[in-house]
Amino acid sequence: MTGQREFTRGLGVPPMDERDEGRTTRDAASVALRPTPPTLIDLQRRLAQSQRLAALGALVARLAHELGTPLHSIAGHVDLVLEDERLPEDARRRIDIIGGEVRRLSRLIRRYLEKLRTPAPAPAPTDVPGLVREVVGLLEPVIAGRGVDLTLDFEAGSERPIPCDREQVEQVVVNLVQNAIDAMPEGGDLAVRVGVAGRGLVISVCDSGHGIAPDIREHVFEPFFSTKEGGRGSGLGLAICREIARAHGGDVLLDSKAGMGTVVTLIIQPRDPVDSQS
């Protein structure tokens, strides 16, 4: 275990590069009040819901791709036929209808694709260490039940409210902590850290679990990729986390050594300087 502990300890919060991309979030001036904090059931229900939506989104995207090519080809042939001046009027009218229907199908597919996207974040100034404490607190019975030792570590200044979509960030933290727990069936160490990075924050989830083998490392962010057996994994967790992180001007980074542990880091990097200390 010593090597594993050293590995997770040695991997600190990665350096942040200052980025200019992000969200316009000056509108909300105070930390959002939340009269009723979510329960673990609420979080899990939301997670399942967004995973179902993401699964649908990925299927529709695949379907759109498969249908798009032949539809494009049909539209091209329709245009060619219509260019023929010898075409009888009746045939021209019918082929015109075919062309119109093909274009309608293309528009329909595009509209479905747009509907299934993860909603754009609704940012409000948020105390991220508070959020992490709350979410990890809800998962604590699961963590303790697995014989996992938990450490929380919040860098000074990280409690300064930063603009982000609270529900979406909660969702990422649940996902990452759940992955960490799943990687330690025999127990181990789990550390969740929040660090300051320029105008933004980083949340890192470090575990001393089985790690990620180099040959699967490049696939873990792909939708539907999962090594969890018996339908325990949807393979959508990391894909959704990355989508949410990028919508927050950040990203999800991964550092893992097979047999030693994994550090997954969520970067939140708002575009505007924080002006919400009230």
Ligand SMILES: Nc1ncnc2c1ncn2[C@@H]1O[C@H](COP(=O)(O)OP(=O)(O)O)[C@@H](O)[C@H]1O
């Ligand atoms: N902390 C971790 N330690 C080891 N492997 C991980 C960790 N996080 C993710 N993985 C690997 O990445 C895969 C994809 O993760 P994810 O997208 O969350 O889907 P799921 O958890 O449903 O399998 C997992 O099945 C697992 O193989």
Ligand SMILES: [Mg+2]
């Ligand atoms: Mg997962």
